[in-house]
Amino acid sequence: MRIAIDTMGGDQAPQVVIQGVEQARDQFQDLEFLLFGDEKQIKKYLQNSERVTIVPTQSVILGTDEPLKAIRHKKDSSMVMAAQAVKAGQADALFSLGNSGALLAAGIFIIGRLKNIMRPALMPTLPAMNSKQGFSFLDAGANAEVKINYLKQWAVMGFFYAREVKEIAHPRVGLLNNGTEYDKGDSLHKEAYQALSKLPDINFIGNVEATNLLEGVADVVITDGFTGNATLKAIEGTAKTIMSQLKKALLNNGLRPKVGALLAKPALASIKTTFDVAAYGGAVLMGVKAPVVKAHGAADARTVYYALVQLRMMYNKGMLQQVIEYFDQQPKK
Amino acid sequence: MRIAIDTMGGDQAPQVVIQGVEQARDQFQDLEFLLFGDEKQIKKYLQNSERVTIVPTQSVILGTDEPLKAIRHKKDSSMVMAAQAVKAGQADALFSLGNSGALLAAGIFIIGRLKNIMRPALMPTLPAMNSKQGFSFLDAGANAEVKINYLKQWAVMGFFYAREVKEIAHPRVGLLNNGTEYDKGDSLHKEAYQALSKLPDINFIGNVEATNLLEGVADVVITDGFTGNATLKAIEGTAKTIMSQLKKALLNNGLRPKVGALLAKPALASIKTTFDVAAYGGAVLMGVKAPVVKAHGAADARTVYYALVQLRMMYNKGMLQQVIEYFDQQPKK
Incomplete structure (x- = not known):
């Protein structure tokens, strides 16, 4: 399973994000990561690059940015690029600590709604x-x-x-x-x-x-x-x-x-x-085509770790597939 | 100023209600009270009857009663009788610790909505x-x-x-x-x-x-x-x-x-x-023709006292009259 990480969102990014990612990586052999963000900063904190690929990005969506505008105009941002990777099938899930509204918009407009939802x-x-x-x-x-x-x-x-x-x-x-x-x-x-x-x-x-x-x-x-x-x-x-x-x-x-x-x-x-x-x-963005989790901007490395565990569970259990099947089986009106 | 008291509502009624009333009566010479409730029980707790008149009532609206039904069918209850006294001009304000929904209904359907509200x-x-x-x-x-x-x-x-x-x-x-x-x-x-x-x-x-x-x-x-x-x-x-x-x-x-x-x-x-x-x-029932305050069922004598102070302030400041005048002065649509 490969998780796309918006490494730049949040108050203490990218440090706590990278710490959480490394903790999850060391714990679970089945996890790979794509870290979207400022290459120099990421390299500063990343201790080892096993199953971790850095994808350099140029901008960051700020907490004060207007969500829809940010998604449209900051196409080279860590959040948008991470969402694009999920859409393109290069990653299976998305994690971010960034702007909630923007992540919501990225989930809906880039990754897309789950079938029937x-x-x-x-x-x-x-x-x-x-x-x-x-x-x-x-x-x-x-x-x-x-x-x-x-x-x-x-x-x-x-x-x-x-x-x-x-x-x-x-x-x-x-x-x-x-x-x-x-x-x-x-x-x-x-x-x-x-x-x-x-x-x-x-x-x-x-x-x-x-x-x-x-x-x-x-x-x-x-x-x-x-x-x-x-x-x-x-x-x-x-x-x-x-x-x-x-x-x-x-x-x-x-x-x-x-x-x-x-x-x-x-x-x-x-x-x-x-x-x-x-x-x-x-918080899970429930109802989009891939597992997407948003942690609080003030989150620490532990929260990041648990959020990644959460994404792994959603993926491994095939939860979204079960939702699709449930609604497929409901009589159409 | 004369306040109609539903003496029977609440977990520790009528004791705490009467204690609160006597405290307010001793504090404010301008207050008179009509105590609606079980005469025997009220007499048991009432220490002196200065500016206090007991109005015996036969039933009590319970917390579990359906509000509208209770107001219609328990016409001899302490709450309904107290509200009727306000409507008839025998009292200037209403206090109760009883069923919130029923008090709301009594305020609206017995005392009536304030002009324009x-x-x-x-x-x-x-x-x-x-x-x-x-x-x-x-x-x-x-x-x-x-x-x-x-x-x-x-x-x-x-x-x-x-x-x-x-x-x-x-x-x-x-x-x-x-x-x-x-x-x-x-x-x-x-x-x-x-x-x-x-x-x-x-x-x-x-x-x-x-x-x-x-x-x-x-x-x-x-x-x-x-x-x-x-x-x-x-x-x-x-x-x-x-x-x-x-x-x-x-x-x-x-x-x-x-x-x-x-x-x-x-x-x-x-x-x-x-x-x-x-x-x-x-809590004030805001928008009926007289000051009506409902205290929590678990309220103690102090809460009752403060609620009565609150009713006295509303009355003395002519607050409801000011609301009426405000809306009278607004251009009609």
Whole structure:
């Protein structure tokens, strides 16, 4: 399996990207890499070039670039060139830490949508207190406007991902709604409930509320990209605010809490582990023709490593092929 | 000012309700109360009946009751009777800890919508790290389906509330969206941005993201009731999960973290204070003919007290009259 790497995106690129790649390369003999990026910089950090090919590129898509424009105009960028390599069959999967919108656009317009899939969705994994696998959340923001059929397709893809890649035997699929009863929500979500109930084989458990997501109320949570985006950001913002208040409280109140914090340090660190999103890799761009994963711009080498493991699982399990077959077998309307 | 109290709603009713009422009564000479509920139980807890009149009622609307049915069929309930008293002019405001949906229905169908207002919204105050006033968030879930004109009216009401009741000189009004740029969001939110930009005198600061809500990015945050509901629940769920993980980590890892927690206790308690929603009172049902506040079912006497202070401010500042006048002055279409 050959993975195309956009080596230049992210806050600490290319260093952390290369570290993660080398770690995965040393771990898995079946992986090869194409590193797209500034040749000089890559060579500076790359320790050995076994199963690694550098493809020099001239520009970088920045976080501030307008996604569609960037994809169209920065054709010599590490991200666009990496996506082109996947399209041309020179690589089987794509990894990037760069501009999310641009990667979304590259996935859809360069790599292309998966057969039968109307709209790809962004699917991160979030922590769940009752499972080391966390829960898959889609769409986390790729599609602000949705239709029932998109939600149905996301449910199917999320289900296959949880079963094949996360190896959860019977993933529970829930619909994010404003109450658990079947008749909750606006007209879209009422209709979505009915549509998901009728899908064969995806183990739909009904509506779930945002209050219970981190408890692990479902393994796969389906949502429109507008609500999904707000919910994801509310979770991130709340966690960040509480942790920073906690730190401030322990450090700015004299000696006693400082000593307390010191004694409690391993325990406090265990919370960090619980909320350690690095171990979940990155967000999958679900519904394009190849496995594409986007990690957070602030990701470290560990996150990169896990994201590559994630791509390898998607590829080895033939997950996308299973999605294609599922929809091929559905009666046409 | 006379406040109608649904004394029976909530987990610890009527005890905490009566304690809160007596505290407010002793503090403010201008307040009178009508306590609707089980006479025997109320008498058991009421310490003195100065400016307090008990109105015996026969039934209670439960948290599990279907709201509209409950309002129609439990006409002798403490909530319905209290709302009827407001409608009849026997009381100026309504307070309840009971079933949110039923209180919403009682507000709209018994007390009635405020002149010019199309849809009342539920407006809680949430903590903001940069302000003791927190931020007002509406609609938190009363309306799953919205129209641009609802959002406009909520922005105006939220602004007046923040200025008059919270006494923030120039409240910043933001629109919850999936990015801060003006052209972000689905068609509804794009249009909402334009509409709010054109409203005179409400200090619209543009789009805000859920990541930054608790930091206090705006004093008033406008949202559709579906996204608002998910966002509020995501904040609540995340805070609850982290705090419970924290507790678990400190207590279940042997002696060291326990001692640490003991030393750090006052510091940890200060976080609780930061996130102390009791001090914000309850959620206002914004857009009905009288001040109506709903506190959380698990609220304590302090929350009840603050909610009554909140109702008194709304009444004394003539906030609703100002809203009426604002819309009367707008050119009719």
